[in-house]
Amino acid sequence: MDVRADTRARVEQAALDLFTLNGFEQVTADDIAEAAGISRRTFFRCFATKADAVWGEFSAHVDRLERLLAATRDDQPVLASICAAYVEVNDYAAADLPILRQRMALILGEPALQAHSQVRYADVDRVVAGHVARRTGQSPVALLPRLVATSTRAAATTAFEVWLADGTTTLAADLHAAFDQLALGFPGLRTLSSR
Amino acid sequence: MDVRADTRARVEQAALDLFTLNGFEQVTADDIAEAAGISRRTFFRCFATKADAVWGEFSAHVDRLERLLAATRDDQPVLASICAAYVEVNDYAAADLPILRQRMALILGEPALQAHSQVRYADVDRVVAGHVARRTGQSPVALLPRLVATSTRAAATTAFEVWLADGTTTLAADLHAAFDQLALGFPGLRTLSSR
DNA sequence: ACGTTAGAGACACCCAGTGCCACCCGGCAA
DNA sequence: TTGCCGGGTGGCACTGGGTGTCTCTAACGT
Structure with missing residues (x-):
């Protein structure tokens, strides 16, 4: 199983590189398997779907959150x-920033991965909504917890997009900027046509 | 082409009913084709993907927005x-509300359709971000326009979920409730543990 | 009656993902 | 050494979504 984790990481990097180079849709599972020196069947034992190879240990991040x-x-x-x-x-x-950029560029840029991301985000939203529900004493499925969960996640995603496109900013700074707008009800909208 | 639009609507309803009854994943394209009295190939000429059969004339809605x-x-x-x-x-x-409920229950409930929805939402976000960009004189890809687009869409989606789950409220009322929270920076968060 | 053309079916194909079985290899008891 | 065992692996066949292509047919104008 030490070998297993090692293989998994090697496969993941091979997949990431191929996706970045040729585009997610153009790369077949066979291509990745061949590049990683394993069989197609083993690839699908490492990652349940092609998309999962891009997400790495995401559930660990959700647990940490x-x-x-x-x-x-x-x-x-x-x-x-x-x-x-x-x-x-x-x-x-x-x-770790270069690999994060590579991952996020794929997730935010490739339509098929954008689609898949919704399922992952749902886990994040459940966690955040649960937190808000605890803090406000409401049900996790009430409007406010759900709304806070989805819109904070929207803020985080947008911050990621800006961070990725810009290249000169800090992810933390972009996240704070987005959350500030959100928490204050978009004060930026009140300074119209400032250009 | 009159016949064409008619066929399309018939296929759509057949698909919707089958999905609702048996679950999206369990229904094959062949099932829908058979139920609609057409060939599998013709089904995929009406709708590019199985998921598209659930969305109807969505691009028309985006244009209208x-x-x-x-x-x-x-x-x-x-x-x-x-x-x-x-x-x-x-x-x-x-x-039209029953069919809207049927559609939205599928879109919000079936994981495969949740995933697909992200691609559709991207079109909505582009439109809204463009509007905010015009109003504020910023670039459509700047933080604020993007953030407003994604978080308002999050608000709309959440309102839909609440409307669907509750059953007694008005969609318009839920939308207004969600937008009010958003526009005021979540005043509901400041009345803690009111229960 | 004649070509023209769009819609439909039939068929072959690619690829993601799954279930199943056979294999290989390291450990372990007899 | 022999035999058993269990996990990781490959091979293979199969389902199902989606596409490209050919053919047929039926409506259309002339």
Whole structure:
């Protein structure tokens, strides 16, 4: 199983490189298997779908987000705690940033991966909605918890897009900028045509 | 082509009913074709994918949303104009509500359709972001236009979920409730544990 | 009556994903 | 050494979504 984890990482990198080079749709499972030196069947044992090869250990990130939210203090505004948790969970070492860029460029750029991402985001939303529900005493399926969950995730995704496209900003800074707009009801909309 | 549109509608209804009854994944394209009395190949000429059969004339809705946004007056707050446009474009006749419920229950409930929806939503987001960009003089790909687009869409989707789950509320009322929370920076978060 | 053309079916094909079985190899008891 | 066992692997066949292509037919104008 040590070998197994190693294989998984090797397959993942091969897939990432092929997807980046040729586009997600153009790369077949056979291509990845061949590049990684395994059989097609083994590829699908490492990753349930082609798309999963791009997401790495995402469920671990969701678990970490959940723990971070559970550990927040109650005197902190709800949105601030969510923002801090998002920043914390996306605090990568400088050495890991290139691979993060590669991953996110695929996820945000390839239609098939955008589609798949919705399923992953649903897990994130459940966690955030649960946090808001706990803090406000509402049901997790009520309007406010759900709305906060989806719109904070929208903020995070948008911050990622801007970070990816710009290249000069910090992910943490972009996340804070997006959350600030959201928490204040889009004050940027009130300074019209400032250009 | 009169026949064509007629066929399309018949196929769509057959697909909708089969999906509702047996689940999206369980129904094959052959099943739908047989139920509609056409060949499998013809089904895929009516709808590019199985998922598209659920969405009907969605691009027409997006076009209508775009026209509604273009027609808004500039002295109206940006968020208010977007909310009004969303309400307007989702103003169905009472007779059409059952089929809308059926459609949305599938889209919001079936994982495969949730995934597909992301691609459709991207078109909506482009339109809304363009509107915000025009109103604020910013680039459509800047943080604020994108953020407003994604979070208003999140609000609309959440409103749909609540409307669908509740059954006693009006879609317009739920949309307004969600947009109000968003526009005011979630005032509901400040009345903690009111239960 | 004649070609023309769009819609439909038939068929072959590609690829994602799954179930099943056979194999190989390291460990372990007799 | 022999035999058994269990996990990782490959091979293979199969289902199902989606596409390209050919053919047929039926409506159309002249």
